[in-house]
């Protein structure tokens with residue numbers, strides 16, 4: 001698989017690390033206006049760093065666009081003459097619709113919008129995928145790529161904004177919950193590094209329990225909640241203070257915002 005990441009910024013580099021770690025690609029072009037900051041990728045034999053998008057497109061079959069939304073239109077216009085019928089065009093770009101992409105490069109292209117998250121760097125992304133009509137033929141290929149970076153799910157394009165909030169912004173939401181737990185642990189007397197480790201591994205353990213058992217969260221909550229004990233005391237206080245409600249409200253605010261952002 002010969003791939004290129006056009007715009008190897010924060011998310012593009014996360015994807016690159018995952019692809020390289022799992023040896024998914026035979027060659028990987030990483031483009032950026034100034035490649036100095038990604039020179040470390042030169043350590044990989046498969047990687048070519050360049051600021052020349054045309055060179056990357058000519059030498060790759062799978063093109064992953066990871067630039068800021070405002071840059072995509074001009075980049076696609078510039079690259080259109082170089083696109084051939086085999087190119088698979090994957091975007092990771094928030095809010096840039098398939099209709100808009102097709103209006104620039106044509107409908108007769110394999111186009112797949114994706115929304116991975118930054119955990120791609122460690123092979124734990126949750127990536128949602130929406131193909132255009134022709135792109136459906138390549139959805140299995142896209143799943144192969146993104147399953148190597150974690151897990152993937154094909155969804156209708158009209159759910160992609162919601163998926164962005166839950167999965168991409170979701171990384172930030174979960175980080176805050178871990179940080180808050182760490183702050184609580186420090187207040188209970190743990191050193192900061194110990195508190196961070198306790199919070200992180202407990203979060204990982206909770207997610208692993210759900211993944212491996214298939215249980216509902218409440219079933220696992222019941223298993224640790226002793227009647228009249230300390231867990232229910234803490235849980236009820238958190239709910240009195242609006243824990244679930246604040247998360248749901250935050251998710252809805254984030255969703256309102258993403259729907260206001262125009263590219």
Ligand SMILES: NC(=O)C1=CN([C@@H]2O[C@H](COP(=O)(O)OP(=O)(O)OC[C@H]3O[C@@H](n4cnc5c(N)ncnc54)[C@H](O)[C@@H]3O)[C@@H](O)[C@H]2O)C=CC1
Nearest residue numbers: 007009010011032033066067068069093094116117118168
């Ligand atoms: N799924 C997620 O977790 C996230 C997704 N996003 C989406 O991913 C996209 C990329 O976001 P970030 O990685 O945070 O942005 P970024 O700004 O870190 O990366 C974009 C890169 O594109 C490069 N670039 C700009 N013009 C270029 C050109 N003409 N040719 C080649 N490279 C060019 C820039 O130098 C930069 O390194 C955005 O569209 C954003 O909506 C952003 C943050 C998180």
Ligand SMILES: O=C(O)[C@@H]1CCC=N1
Nearest residue numbers: 094164165168169258
């Ligand atoms: O914060 C944002 O708007 C972008 C989209 C999802 C993650 N980062």
